[in-house]
Amino acid sequence: MQFRNFKMVSYVVYGRGSFNQLDEILAPQRKVDAPMIFFVDHFFEGKALPNRIPLRGKDKIIFVDVTYEPKTTQVDALAQQLKAEFGMVSGIIGIGGGSTMDLAKAVSLMMTNPGSSADYQGWDLVKFPGVYKAGIPTLSGTGAEVSRTTVLTGPTRKLGMNSDFTPFDQIVLDPELTKDAPANQRFYTGMDCYIHCIESLEGNFINEFSKSYGEKALQLCQDIFLGKKPWTDEHDDKLMMASYAGGMSIAYSQVGVAHAVSYGLSYLLGTKHGIGNCIVMNHIEEYYPKGVAEFKQMVANNDIFIPEGICKSLSDEQFEAMINVSLGMKPLWENALGKNWEQIMTREKLRALYEKL
Ligand code: NAD
Ligand code: ZN
The missing domain is CATH 3.40.50.1970 (Rossmann fold)
Structure with missing residues (x-):
């Protein structure tokens, strides 16, 4: 079809x-x-x-x-x-x-x-x-x-x-x-939604259907996470609808670099989805310059801890395993980088990115 x-x-x-x-x-x-x-x-x-x-x-x-x-x-x-x-x-x-x-x-x-x-x-x-x-x-x-x-x-x-x-x-x-979710967990899972929006809206598979949902979800995430405000019920109301709309947005398009790279972390190290996406998002300004800058502002505004250096003691074999998992996510890379993605995201380039995390 x-x-x-x-x-x-x-x-x-x-x-x-x-x-x-x-x-x-x-x-x-x-x-x-x-x-x-x-x-x-x-x-x-x-x-x-x-x-x-x-x-x-x-x-x-x-x-x-x-x-x-x-x-x-x-x-x-x-x-x-x-x-x-x-x-x-x-x-x-x-x-x-x-x-x-x-x-x-x-x-x-x-x-x-x-x-x-x-x-x-x-x-x-x-x-x-x-x-x-x-x-x-x-x-x-x-x-x-x-x-x-x-x-x-x-x-x-x-x-x-x-x-x-x-x-x-x-x-x-x-x-x-x-309502009782701890602030860090709420942020990591909330950022999954924010990242879905950025990857969907900046991706090659974008269409009006996905854009309509993605833009709304993005705006809700910005309302919630930009600026220093005490958390209220209204934030929970908005984030629940952002999640729904963000999910609808990617369902008719695709996610991108942060997800493709974080799947490798999760497979090898068991890094959880939300925090894994945040760890990667912190280092991919080359692909999503505006989104990453805004993400960093959200991290700072909400006093959130994003781990660093999680790959520093890994062996060559372990890097290879992560690279294999990540490059296997073909539709994600194609959405992010286009049909020629394999020429852009080489194994060496991906290894260098993993080394930064
Ligand atoms: P999670 O479900 O893994 O839970 C994270 C932690 O929060 C757990 O310790 C849990 O016990 C705790 N928790 C849950 N609700 C809580 C609450 N109200 N108060 C306090 N603690 C609470 O976290 P998540 O980020 O929602 O989900 C990540 C999972 O979702 C991953 O397994 C990922 O693969 C999956 N995922 C699925 C899809 C999909 O389309 N099916 C999309 C994205 C992610
Ligand atoms: Zn996700």
């Missing part, structure tokens, strides 16, 4: 307190003798939020460990566990940051698709729709709530299960849920 036929999230609720509507939202999705499973970010264990989850019958809360970003082995184990315990489930609801939402998407797909989730890392490999799935972000920025992918680290690569079956059936955008 010449034009992307873009599968979107089916239902969206937005508003402070909309989480309270969850019972009503889920009721029509419940099947007889098949529980709803709630994947809740382990940060919330022992906190008030789990008590607000509308459990019915055999419904179950599973606190998911997101110390490391989702792995195919973790997804497969969770799907196995649910199949063994319940046979089938009515749905999977992911309540947390991008990692928890991605786990919910991936496990939903693995409830109905045979084999391992590693078999489906790539584009349009998923064969069957998963079980019903809903995403409820507690951090804003990744756009995982709207995307058609779930990013997983597998045995040989870090790559998403990109498919028309991957987007959520429902998302609940309640900015109240992001």
